[in-house]
């Protein structure tokens with residue numbers, strides 16, 4: 333399917349690896365020029381080079397922490413008026429409700445709520461002027477069904493979800509669509525870290541931790557970044573112009589709910 337976005341320009345945050353990279357690859361395959369971001373310059377540059385070689389699109393890189401004001405300014409300096417914005421950052425650490433103090437919540441709120449909100453605040457006006465724009469926020473299945481050990485994520489992402497619900501409906505008349513894409517478990521470094529936590533807590537092997545988690549997913553496997561990226565690119569496509577303010581699960585059926 334031609335996504336109809338060849339020649340558009342996108343910022344994809346936190347995209348040297350994992351789900352962000354999956355989104356970047358799928359957008360590049362659709363002919364979108366990219367600004368990629370991550371903190372580690374070496375892996376970021378390797379990813380950018382691989383995408384340039386595979387898809388022939390323009391790929392610029394900004395090595396910075398997207399959860400800081402300075403980092404966001406650096407990215408926006410390189411591309412102040414993206415047609416497409418994919419918001420992403422690392423997820424908060426697991427723990428228990430009794431572990432966290434204000435500083436822990438502040439870090440989670442900055443990474444997973446305020447950073448995407450500030451990037452939208454800066455880029456939506458130009459999308460509105462152009463009469464076209466797409467924003468996809470990578471959130472989590474924890475928005476639909478809380479994950480007890482990820483209370484920081486449950487909290488911060490709920491705040492972003494509320495913001496998007498209202499804002500998406502305020503900008504839709506200008507041809508600007510904001511949606512959230514909610515990963516369940518995917519085979520990325522984040523999944524390895526989460527499984528590592530189970531290994532430590534339960535005293536089992538990584539293979540056993542993964543097997544147990546897979547058993548809770550109707551698809552009986554972890555998702556891939558490629559599958560995730562393809563759905564993201566569709567949400568950024570011309571065909572998704574009537575999808576507004578939705579929270580789309582990509583979880584192999586993991587969230588057990590009728591709606």
Ligand code: NAP
Nearest residue numbers: 346348349350351370371372398422423517518520521522
């Ligand atoms: P990942 O494989 O660990 O990749 C994270 C990417 O983000 C890397 O490129 C990393 O590069 C970059 N990054 C992390 N923090 C950053 C920051 N502050 N500024 C700029 N770049 C940053 O993670 P993932 O699995 O793709 O997860 C992406 C998001 O989806 C996370 O918020 C995660 O919590 C959420 N999620 C993932 C899953 C899953 O199963 N994978 C499930 C639900 C939700 P550097 O380290 O070099 O910065």
